[in-house]
Amino acid sequence: MKYLSIFALFVALFSSAQGQYRGTVRLVKNGVSLSNFSSGIVQIYYGPSGSYMTSWGNICDDSSFDYNEANVICNQLGYDGVSTYGRAGNTTSYGTDAAATIVDDVDCFSSSYLTLQQCSLSTDIKSSCISDSEDVYVSCYTTRIWENPYPGQIRLQGGTYTSFGRLEVYCNGQWGTVCDDSFDATDARAACRQLGYSDYTPYVSGNFAGPSSQPIWLNNVTCSSTSNCLATCESCPATQYHNCGHNRDVVLGCEFDDFYIFSSNTLRTCQYATLPDRGTVRLIRNGVFLSTYSSGIVQIYYGSSSSTASRWGNICYDTSFASTEANVICNQLGYNGVSTYGGAGSTTSYGTDAAATILDDVNCASSSYLTLQQCSLSTVIKSSCVSNSEDVYVSCYTTRIWNNPYPGQIRLQGGNYSSYGRLEVYCNGQWGTVCDDTFGPTDARVACRQLGYSDYDSYFTDNILAGSSSQPIWLDNVFCFSSYNCLANCQMCPSSQSSRCEHSQDVIIRCRYGYGTASSNTLSTCQYADSRIDIGAIIGGVIAAFVICCVLIISIPICICCCLGVGIEAATRGGNKTKNVVTGAATMDTKTEVVTVSNA
Structure with a gap:
């Protein structure tokens, strides 16, 4: 370990207030602060930029302080959001705090920020903020943000402050x-x-060692200077590390420093470089995975018949596996079909993969399916499939299925696997993103169904995977019904991009195999219909209008012109549907029946 200066180490080891660093927040009741307080008057350890003259002080409850700011304070304290908040003068629950007000004009763009440093704030205090009655108080939900953790989430434990x-x-x-x-x-x-x-402030090891029953997950961590997530430096290993003792556990302090770029992370930002979701496929060469591989031994993240826990494993190259199944694998990986395929034992190009075989009897009714979930398969492995020489390999065409896109097509970009990434939609001749305004579970599920999955795992916004500034934001306020299988059903391509959203609000989705109905979508299911005027519909409308008017002419002579006009207008509108959505596979020659996946 590379130690810092003697002075820094002294500060870390012997400071009577462990974690009392610039930007630290705490809650006070009747002048007392305890680390387990979930409600109280908010104090922050702060001072002018570049100054070591920091001290504990209060935050002013002014016009800019609202739900977002209160929620971020609770996030920073490690609690799962704010329950109530307000001005100390409006309650007697927490007594009076005599500390001076040192932070004003706190304004947070997102309630999902993790610390107040990610918000704008001022150390110039308005005269209206001097009174202690103007101090901010919060009452946070008592559940911790790490009680429902995601793989790759981190936390700091054992200190006086978070x-x-x-x-x-x-x-x-x-x-x-x-x-x-x-x-x-x-x-x-x-x-x-x-x-x-x-x-960071000084980091040390050992003085808050974890219990002996706790695994040591990471070792020899190597991050770049641009890394914003520890998960990008080293992914979760399959097993714990045994050549290190808990007396060498890393102990870390964090602080606000105006000389470094502020973190743009939110509550769920750093989960993308972790374990995949059920049903994800990848290609392996000589035991190594790269997201850029278009050929290799196929692995799928799935569960065996004897275990509900998913793991990476192989697919058996048996009599049911042919070009149709190989093609679907390439589709799922985002490539435009399969070039060659076979058993791993028939080639030396990709080495030997020691993973166990966990899928057998894969049988797809259509080569245009988007994922293996749309096929039948089994987790009961035949004895003839035990050998690694029976593993499936594929070599996909290197062109992507979105290289020749259709309006309404969607894709996931920027993730390690094809089942995870920034949600993008093709409109007006250009790929663009989707804003998170009103985007909810139903919308996420519909997007995953369009991609051939039955369900989503999570959806959120992520500055690391945000689209580029040159990329349009096409969809906003998406609203889907639970019966939809295409995002194009929910909102059609607009004529111009949204100007109400920023790329920091781009939707990120993780798709997976669920136990619901498998998607019946194929490569071209969700494209918009042709926008040409249907002359036949117009003629039919005119004829229908004439017949109706002939029937009614006896009693209402004047309806002749009226009905003809209405019929022609209605038929013309029907023939000019510029954004109809094809939601079935009526235009496909291939069979598109739903095939139930065998449950692991």
């Missing part, structure tokens, strides 16, 4: 620690950025 403690990471369903081997300043800064701070 800005200091033992660095822990959530992997394989359990919180564990990080070994100090090669852990340095760059790694410390990446971890603090993940937590919403811009910089």
